[in-house]
Amino acid sequence: MPPITATESPAGRSTPVDGTAETTSAALEQHGHGEIDVEALPMTVVHARRSFWRGFGEDVRDIWSYRGLLVQLVRKELKVKYKDSVLGFFWTLVRPMIQLVIYYVAFTLFLGNSQPAYAIFIFSGLVIWGLFTDIVGGCTGSIVGNGGLLKKTYFPREIFPLSVVGAAVVNFLFQMIVLLAALALAAVTGQRVVPTWDLALVPLALVVCVVWATTLGLFLAAATVYLRDLQHLIEVILLALFWLVPIVYAVTLPLNSFAANGHQTLLTLYLANPMLNVIAAFQRAFYTMGPEYTLQADLWPRLGFFLVVGLGLLWLAQRYFARVQGNFAQEL
Amino acid sequence: MTANVIAVDQVSKRFKINSNKSLKELVVNRGQTKAHATEFWALKDVSFDVPAGTTLGLIGHNGSGKSTLLKLVGGILTPTSGVVRRRGRLAALLELGAGFHGDLTGRENVYLNAAILGLSRRQTDRYFDDIVAFSGIEKFIDTQVKFYSSGMYVRLAFSVAIHVDPEILLIDEVLAVGDEAFQRKCLDKIRTFQREGRTIVFVTHGLDMVRELCDRVILLDHGNVVIDGDPVAAVRAIRDTWQDDAVTEAAAREIPEAELGNGQMSIGAVRMLDGSGSPVSRLAPNQPCTFEFEVDSAGRTTDWVSGIAIENHLDQLCYGTNSGLLGEQLAPILGSRTVRFHVPALALGEGHYHLTVAVHSHEGIEYARKNRVANFKIYSDREQVGPAYLEPTVEVR
Numbered sequence: 001m002p003p004i005t006a007t008e009s010p011a012g013r014s015t016p017v018d019g020t021a022e023t024t025s026a027a028l029e030q031h032g033h034g035e036i037d038v039e040a041l042p043m044t045v046v047h048a049r050r051s052f053w054r055g056f057g058e059d060v061r062d063i064w065s066y067r068g069l070l071v072q073l074v075r076k077e078l079k080v081k082y083k084d085s086v087l088g089f090f091w092t093l094v095r096p097m098i099q100l101v102i103y104y105v106a107f108t109l110f111l112g113n114s115q116p117a118y119a120i121f122i123f124s125g126l127v128i129w130g131l132f133t134d135i136v137g138g139c140t141g142s143i144v145g146n147g148g149l150l151k152k153t154y155f156p157r158e159i160f161p162l163s164v165v166g167a168a169v170v171n172f173l174f175q176m177i178v179l180l181a182a183l184a185l186a187a188v189t190g191q192r193v194v195p196t197w198d199l200a201l202v203p204l205a206l207v208v209c210v211v212w213a214t215t216l217g218l219f220l221a222a223a224t225v226y227l228r229d230l231q232h233l234i235e236v237i238l239l240a241l242f243w244l245v246p247i248v249y250a251v252t253l254p255l256n257s258f259a260a261n262g263h264q265t266l267l268t269l270y271l272a273n274p275m276l277n278v279i280a281a282f283q284r285a286f287y288t289m290g291p292e293y294t295l296q297a298d299l300w301p302r303l304g305f306f307l308v309v310g311l312g313l314l315w316l317a318q319r320y321f322a323r324v325q326g327n328f329a330q331e332l
Numbered sequence: 333m334t335a336n337v338i339a340v341d342q343v344s345k346r347f348k349i350n351s352n353k354s355l356k357e358l359v360v361n362r363g364q365t366k367a368h369a370t371e372f373w374a375l376k377d378v379s380f381d382v383p384a385g386t387t388l389g390l391i392g393h394n395g396s397g398k399s400t401l402l403k404l405v406g407g408i409l410t411p412t413s414g415v416v417r418r419r420g421r422l423a424a425l426l427e428l429g430a431g432f433h434g435d436l437t438g439r440e441n442v443y444l445n446a447a448i449l450g451l452s453r454r455q456t457d458r459y460f461d462d463i464v465a466f467s468g469i470e471k472f473i474d475t476q477v478k479f480y481s482s483g484m485y486v487r488l489a490f491s492v493a494i495h496v497d498p499e500i501l502l503i504d505e506v507l508a509v510g511d512e513a514f515q516r517k518c519l520d521k522i523r524t525f526q527r528e529g530r531t532i533v534f535v536t537h538g539l540d541m542v543r544e545l546c547d548r549v550i551l552l553d554h555g556n557v558v559i560d561g562d563p564v565a566a567v568r569a570i571r572d573t574w575q576d577d578a579v580t581e582a583a584a585r586e587i588p589e590a591e592l593g594n595g596q597m598s599i600g601a602v603r604m605l606d607g608s609g610s611p612v613s614r615l616a617p618n619q620p621c622t623f624e625f626e627v628d629s630a631g632r633t634t635d636w637v638s639g640i641a642i643e644n645h646l647d648q649l650c651y652g653t654n655s656g657l658l659g660e661q662l663a664p665i666l667g668s669r670t671v672r673f674h675v676p677a678l679a680l681g682e683g684h685y686h687l688t689v690a691v692h693s694h695e696g697i698e699y700a701r702k703n704r705v706a707n708f709k710i711y712s713d714r715e716q717v718g719p720a721y722l723e724p725t726v727e728v729r
Contacts, residue, residue, distance in 0.1 A: 041499070044341070046407045047414040069447035076433055076444055151432035153448050154407040210452040326410035330347060331404065 047326060062156045069155060073163035078170060091172055096178040099126070116193045117289040120182055124286035125247035125279045127179055128203055128205065131172040131277055132213045135240050138164035139217025140224050140234050147332035155207070156327040158318070161221045165214050179286060191289050198284040202316055204303050205281035211310035212274050218317040222324050225331050246277050250293040251283075271297075274306040335419075337531045338382040338405055343414030346557075369638040372625050375557040376495035377414070384499075387530040389542040389563065391570055392552035396537045398502055402426070402553065405533060420499025420531075423449050427504070428489035434478030438469065442492055443479050449496040459495045464691055466517070467491035487514055494521050501525060539567045539710040543682075544717050556649060563680070564631075569712070571645065571684055597633060597691050597699035600626030600668070604687065604706045614709045617680060617721040621641055621674040623706070625689050627665070634664040635693045638671045643704065646683040650719040681721040682712035 063070075074090055082088045104119035105280070115121060139161040143150065146160050187193040224230045258267035272275070280295035281303060287294060348371045352718045375397045382388055390398040404416055406424040428483035431448040432441045442463055446456040464473055467487045468478075477485060494501075522545065525532060536542060542549055542563055549566035551559040559566045606612040615621060623640055639654025653673075655662055671689075686704035693699070712721065 023727060041419040043336070043417050043419045046405070046418060047410045066447075066450075068452045069450075071453075072444045072447040076436065076440075079434050079440070080433060149431055149448070151408065152426040153424060155450070329408045 009178060021318060050318055050322070053324070055322060056318060057160070059156065059158070059318065063158050063162070066155050066159055070159055070162055073159065074166035074170065077163060077167035081167075083267070089174075092174045093178055096123070096127070096130075096175045099123070100178065100182055115290060115293060117186050117287070120179075120186055120191075120289065121250075121283065121287045121293060122248060123179055123182060124282045125245070127172065127175045128209055128278055128282045129242065129245065129247055129275070130175065131168055131206075132209055132278075133242075134168035134171065134214035135165050135210070136216050136220065137234060137238060138168060139214070140220040142217075143225050143328060144228065144231070144332065146186050151329045151332060157220065157328060158321060161214070161217045165210065165217065167212075167301050169210065183286060184290070194288050196285070196288060198281070198299075201281040201299055201303065202285050204300075204307070205278040208274060208303050208310060209278045211307065211314055215310060215314040215317045218314070218321045222321045222328075225328055241275070242268075245273065245279050245284075246295075247279060251280060251295045255295075274310065277302050277306060293314045334385060336381045336417075337384045337419050338533070339415075339417040340378055340380050340401075340405065341415045341417070343375060343378050343401075343404060343411045343416060345397070345404060345408055345409065346371050346373050346412040353576060373555050375404070375411075375552075377412075378552075378555070378557055380550060382531055382533065382558060384531055385526070386548055387532045387546045387568075388534075388550045389546035390533065390535045391537070391539065391542060391549060391566065392558075392665075393570075393573075395401070395554075396552040397555040398552050399426075400503050402504055402533060402535050405500075418500060421450060421497070422500040422502065423495045423498035424491055424495045424502040425490070425504065426502065427485075428486045428493070432477055432485070432489060436474055436475040438464075438480070438488055442488065445492045446496065449493060449498075451598060457638055459497075463488075463491045463495045466495070466521075468514075483511065483514075490518060494518075494525075499530055501530060501532045502531065505534075505536055513662040525651055527528065540717050543567055543715070564715070568682070570707075574645075593690070593692070593698040593700035595700070596631070597627055597636070597665075598627045599689060599691065599700045600628060601707040602687065602689055602702060604708050612629060613707065614711060616680060616724075617682075617710055617712050617714070618677040621675050621678050623675070623689070625671055625702075626668060627671055627691050627700070628668045629665045629699075632664055632666040633699070635695075636648050636691055637664055637694055637702065638662065638691045638700065639689070640673050640679070641688040641690075643686050643688065644719050645686075648719065650680060650685065654690075660687065673727055678710070679721040680710045680719055681714075681716050683719060685719075686708050 079091070082091050085091060087094065100119050100123050103122045107113045107122070108118050142160040142164050143157065150157065150160070183193050220230055220234060254270060255267065258264075258270065276300060277295075280297075282300050284291070284292040284299065376403065379399075390401060392398045400409065402424075403426070404411055405418065406426070406628070407416075408424070408426070431445045433444065436444065442460065443453065443456050445464075446459075447453070448690055451459070466484070467490075469488060472484065473481065477488070515652075522532065526545075528677060532545075534545075546563045548561065549559070549563040550557055551566045551570055554695070555705050559569055600621070602625040603611050604613065605622040606615065607625055612621070627638065629636075637654050637656040639652065639657075641652035642650045644650050654673075685708055687706040687708070688703050689705065690701035691699045692701075710721075714721075714723070716722075
């Protein structure tokens with residue numbers, strides 16, 4: 001199937017790129033003054049077949065020209081989530097705060113976990129894992145869930161999953177506020193909170209997480225149209241994955257266990273999980289109370305490697321998406 | 333010579349009806365998937381060009397492929413084969429308020445919907461007051477749209493859509509919304525669009541609207557273009573087939589010629605005759621004609637009135653009268669008589685009409701009635717709308 005259309009848009013995107021934007025906006029200026037010079041506008045093929053290899057750039061330009069819509073949809077997602085509630089957006093902060101308290105009470109008070117500031121440890125991993133699951137889980141149903149809109153209007157279909165990504169990132173940033181507040185509290189109560197160079201890893205880890213989650217999200221959003229079971233399957237898989245990454249337990253536990261039993265391959269596989277490295281970066285940056293509980297490896301090259309691979313896969317996922325998106329409207 | 337804004341070139345669209353969307357079915361029906369996938373062609377090899385400024389109507393039966401064609405032009409579906417080209421900005425009004433979200437306020441929805449239709453935030457800011465003014469719901473603009481009445485909802489949605497300022501406007505059956513005053517406003521806006529040389533493609537079942545608005549019509553049947561051209565001819569063709577369908581359907585149901593009333597009298601054959609007295613079912617406007625039917629009374633009836641009514645294809649009463657209203661006192665009846673209504677000039681416009689005849693008492697007790705028995709058509713050369721046929725001239729001083 002041919003990928004994304006070459007339709008006209010406010011930014012005047014079309015096959016002959018140069019000069020088009022001016023003509024279109026000039027035509028638009030004439031609102032209410034009658035006559036529009038249509039002949040000045042170029043004739044473009046609707047859903048022009050784009051090359052599998054080179055179509056990515058054109059598709060990205062299309063999406064970019066709809067960035068206004070993307071912003072609107074993200075706002076919608078955020079607004080609708082806490083519609084009609086008295087506390088409204090404040091709930092975004094309440095949920096992680098309660099989580100923090102529960103972890104503290106359950107693990108440190110009840111179970112007597114000796115790890116210092118264990119709540120901070122869990123939360124620094126959970127905050128980025130939450131972003132990952134929000135994106136992957138949200139994207140999976142984003143095309144199917146927006147069927148009504150999709151069948152009646154046209155804009156680049158990637159906008160749907162991308163709006164999920166946008167909303168998830170905003171939510172993540174709010175949760176970061178809670179994490180920072182908790183860190184401040186920990187510092188006041190005498191825990192060891194020191195800024196280290198590992199903080200510089202956070203933006204890179206965040207980008208790696210978003211790239212990989214978006215890649216999976218794009219792929220799953222498109223595939224779910226053809227196989228609805230994926231929606232439920234993903235929920236289960238994400239639940240299982242949660243225990244494959246060191247959030248609740250310290251990464252050193254499985255590492256030592258693998259090493260002691262001589263499972264070198266398993267160890268390598270375990271560490272090859274990009275999300276594990278992302279979480280490790282977050283723990284190293286924010287959980288300074290017990291560095292011995294975090295992954296002691298040089299994360300810069302590892303994250304850099306995952307970023308490059310992730311970007312390659314993102315390209316592939318987008319090409320897959322572009323290939324099948326022409327049939328979305330009829331499959332829903 | 334105006335340039336084309338839409339070029340549809342040998343476009344076909346195949347749909348697969350494949351219900352295997354779950355893992356269970358995939359496993360259970362493994363191997364049969366190919367056989368299960370039934371496919372059909374919604375459009376077959378359709379080609380046409382639309383020059384700038386044209387108002388094109390797409391008409392056809394349900395399932396004739398007209399909405400599919402509209403979606404292909406709008407880029408919502410991709411053709412199985414063939415190419416659709418177009419230029420300029422397009423706004424598709426396939427469903428009013430498709431992008432509306434009930435939990436957002438009217439204001440927020442205006443911005444969201446405008447963005448879906450391709451406006452930037454700045455442009456929406458510029459049109460915002462116009463949009464709200466056109467919709468006429470200033471008071472409620474900051475209310476969540478889920479509290480709107482359906483009328484308010486569509487008014488706001490339509491208002492956004494027409495302010496998007498497109499070169500091409502696609503409309504699918506959405507004009508039949510709102511109260512009459514608002515519909516008028518919409519039609520006025522569409523006329524303004526036409527005057528500004530914008531191109532409009534719309535799908536509708538409202539044939540009168542087609543005749544009123546379009547300067548070209550494409551009649552589709554099972555995915556093929558049957559007629560491409562003059563609206564009058566196309567509307568005539570589709571009315572004829574609808575009529576035939578209705579007749580065959582009625583025949584299939586074997587309705588005994590709908591005879592109603594208390595049975596004191598009965599009505600026999602009903603005929604329509606032209607000026608020379610021969611049976612006719614098609615006339616030009618303003619021709620003389622006669623409606624003739626037999627009535628039979630088993631017993632002697634002194635108090636009786638005979639009437640006729642003419643309805644159009646929309647079951648709209650166009651004309652009705654009876655002997656009492658015409659000031660005739662009918663003589664007592666025993667046995668069979670023939671009733672004739674002579675019309676010196678049948679002033680009806682283009683369309684399909686049905687005759688209903690009845691006999692009843694002066695108080696309205698119905699002795700016998702036959703609904704929609706004689707069907708006839710009026711073919712007119714004059715462009716007009718509505719059932720009445722007038723031949724006005726216009727003068728401006």
